[in-house]
Amino acid sequence: MTTVRRLPFPISLTGEGIQLREWASEDLDDLVVLLDEPDIARWTPMPSPFDMAAGIAYLKRAHQGRTSGQRIQLAITVDGGKPLGEVLLFGVDHGRREAELGYLVGAPFRRRGLAAAALTLLSGYAHGTLNLRRLLLRIDPSNTASTAVARRCGYRLTGEPPILQEGPYGPSSLDTWELVESQTNTRIDRLRNVATGRYGRRT
Template sequence: MPYLTAPVLAAGTLARAPQPVLLTGDGLVLRPWRAGDAPAVHAAFQDPVLHQWHIRSCDSEEEAASWIEEWRTAWEGEDNAQWAVADADTDELLGRVALREIALGDGVAEVAYWTVPGARGRGVAARATTTVTRWAFEEVGLMRLELLHSTANPASCRVAAKTGFALEGTKRNGFLHRDGWHDMHLHARLRTD
């Protein structure tokens, strides 16, 4: 049965080129993950705050290395794009920003991020989100980006607001966290915003 509309973006839109390095212009670099990032990822996931908002734990540097390999190869699959967020001068890992659940045909993806404890309160998540959002709209041509976070996570809500993601509603019992079901705020930005 034929579709009545054409895909927003064709398959191959991302994979036809290497994953780019993106600069925020204010001291951060969003770069593809490297095998050498495993110790820093493992250390980041020892943080109780990450345990509060994420469903995965990382028990070893070897496990972190396997995640990084998944993140690196996901680019070719075009359904997930992950960047390390690092200090542009020192290359110190400050966090991660991602486009997940990419649906090229629909022109939609979900933005996700985390930061290491020492990077919090410095605007790292907002700066990385702004940069990946601009790239997704202007360079790739996506039409809509969504951002989900627990309603119990006001820091993530502030990031969404700072980066122009309008609150569209609340998904009741939208995600199972370690401490039970959380209502989730759904924020979104359109290319036309």
């Protein structure tokens, strides 16, 4: 049985050369540009094409999920300004101390290490502040860019059966990755300590 508990809202996380912040209504135009892209629609259940109506609905759901404490859904930025992508934490089970994470970066901003930085930062927060111990990713094995990010951040394949996901371009088969604490890199360890000191430990 899932243990329900509210996630903190609002939050802003800074480190690894980036800042993760809450989405705002002023981000609508940038959000549509980020998500109206075939590569994102291929690997996620995003509607395609992703137009203004989809963007409005997306921001509404994001705000509801945040204010209700059901998920953490943050824009990836360099300095708190223009959103370059998104990282999120959802499906939290506080009883089992586990959650799933996801990430995406807009096409013009890839190959800069933004996804790895965002995943590292939010994983550290999930460990150090939210006291979660099992952090998961679900990735199609054909999405080599995303699997490279997972490996770089200390996630490893679990060997669990694939999960089928329907998207605008058809079904995809998602492998489960888990953050392996014994192989966690020093960046996660450092961010866990920073997050605990800055935000305190919540149970």
